[in-house]
Amino acid sequence: xxxxxxxxxxxAVEGAIVQINCTYQTSGFYGLSxxxxxxxxxxxxxxxxxxxxxxxxxxFSSFLSRSDSYGYLLLQELQMKDSASYFxxxxxxxxxxxxxxxxxxxxxxx
Amino acid sequence: xxxxxxxxxxQVLKTGxxxxxxxxxxxxxxxxxxxxxxxxMGLRLIHYSVGAGITDQGEVPNGYxxxxxxxxxxxxxxxxxxxxxxxxxxxxxxxxxxxxFFGQGTRLTVV
Numbered sequence: 221x222x223x224x225x226x227x228x229x230x231x232a233v234e235g236a237i238v239q240i241n242c243t244y245q246t247s248g249f250y251g252l253s254x255x256x257x258x259x260x261x262x263x264x265x266x267x268x269x270x271x272x273x274x275x276x277x278x279x280f281s282s283f284l285s286r287s288d289s290y291g292y293l294l295l296q297e298l299q300m301k302d303s304a305s306y307f308x309x310x311x312x313x314x315x316x317x318x319x320x321x322x323x324x325x326x327x328x329x330x
Numbered sequence: 331x332x333x334x335x336x337x338x339x340x341q342v343l344k345t346g347x348x349x350x351x352x353x354x355x356x357x358x359x360x361x362x363x364x365x366x367x368x369x370x371m372g373l374r375l376i377h378y379s380v381g382a383g384i385t386d387q388g389e390v391p392n393g394y395x396x397x398x399x400x401x402x403x404x405x406x407x408x409x410x411x412x413x414x415x416x417x418x419x420x421x422x423x424x425x426x427x428x429x430x431f432f433g434q435g436t437r438l439t440v441v
Contacts, residue, residue, distance in 0.1 A: 251427070262420060263373065265429035307372055315426050316380050317363065317388060322372040 222246035224321035242308030250311040336433035343411040351406040353421030362404040366417040
């Protein structure tokens with residue numbers, strides 16, 4: 221089987237930095253990705269890590285440690301529009317399938 | 331560029347009815363998947379496909395069938411709808427090691 225653990229809710233202040241952690245237990249791990257979903261919308265891709273280290277895309281960064289089965293998403297200069305749910309997801313089985321975590325609901329306060 | 335198109339957007343079924351949710355993509359992606367998302371929950375993988383003629387079960391396959399006769403289309407069939415299948419269904423497509431593109435979802439209610 222597999223499991224992914226991420227906090228259910230996080231609250232942060234506009235302009236601040238927030239980190240959303242994800243730990244996973246799975247066989248056949250291939251990579252870790254992050255998706256954003258606004259209420260009523262479809263998930264959209266944010267970032268992907270196949271190798272250890274940090275990937276940066278604008279205000280968003282993602283980190284992976286394969287030895288620790290751990291990753292995180294870092295959001296900088298938070299904006300009100302960043303209020304959404306964030307999902308970590310593992311690719312497994314030669315990336316044939318993607319399994320999602322239960323999501324972290326991020327609320328931004330002015 | 332349409333991306334991933336799901337139809338219908340909304341559907342109400344009676345218990346025991348069957349129906350097919352349609353999913354089509356125009357990006358020539360090999361990998362396609364179906365997920366369901368219950369309120370306040372993550373996405374759970376129902377079935378997936380790595381190419382035409384190849385499908386496999388995900389985390390919650392019971393009560394659903396799929397087929398992949400073409401690269402573009404990946405329909406999901408509900409065999410005999412049950413209230414427990416009330417959910418939002420998302421179809422996604424991607425190349426092997428790249429981002430997944432999601433359709434806008436089908437909101438299904440089974441009464």
